Amino acid sequence: MELRGDVYDHNCPSRVIANHATGQWGSLVLGKLLGGTRRFGELRREVAGVSEKMLAQTLQALERDGLVHRDVHPVIPPRVDYSLTPLGDHAAKRISELFGWIEENLPHFRAAQDEYDARRLEKA
Numbered sequence: 001m002e003l004r005g006d007v008y009d010h011n012c013p014s015r016v017i018a019n020h021a022t023g024q025w026g027s028l029v030l031g032k033l034l035g036g037t038r039r040f041g042e043l044r045r046e047v048a049g050v051s052e053k054m055l056a057q058t059l060q061a062l063e064r065d066g067l068v069h070r071d072v073h074p075v076i077p078p079r080v081d082y083s084l085t086p087l088g089d090h091a092a093k094r095i096s097e098l099f100g101w102i103e104e105n106l107p108h109f110r111a112a113q114d115e116y117d118a119r120r121l122e123k124a
Contacts, residue, residue: 017065021091025050025058030067030084030092031099037071037083067091 005014020026028047032038038046044055059082062068067088073079084092102109 020058020061020065021067022095023058025054026062027095027099029055029058029062030088030095033068033082033084033088034092034096037081039079039081043082062088 005017006012007015007018009015021030025047028050029043032043032046040055040059043059044050044052047055050058059068059070063070066085069083069085069088071081071083073081
């Protein structure tokens with residue numbers, strides 16, 4: 001029997017994986033890796049605002065979940081490349097579609113935010 005997750009159940013391990021893949025840093029890392037293999041420093045520069053510690057933790061979580069492949073090259077200085085697994089590629093494409101939709105609809109989001117803020121000011 002196949003195990004199926006339920007991200008709405010707080011005890012289900014799928015919720016942890018969903019948090020890794022769709023959280024702020026995980027989704028941005030997956031999106032960048034959709035463009036191809038990256039080294040740690042490249043990801044750090046391309047995912048603006050992420051700390052070295054948070055990027056390392058994010059990559060470890062994504063690797064553990066089977067979304068990212070870590071390739072250590074036995075050279076000096078050490079070289080580590082990160083790429084998407086087939087599972088990660090599928091997730092990254094879906095996340096990228098969502099990001100594109102958000103970017104396309106940014107004017108609508110901004111208008112809704114302005115309208116909301118104006119209503120809040122009227123009540124104050």
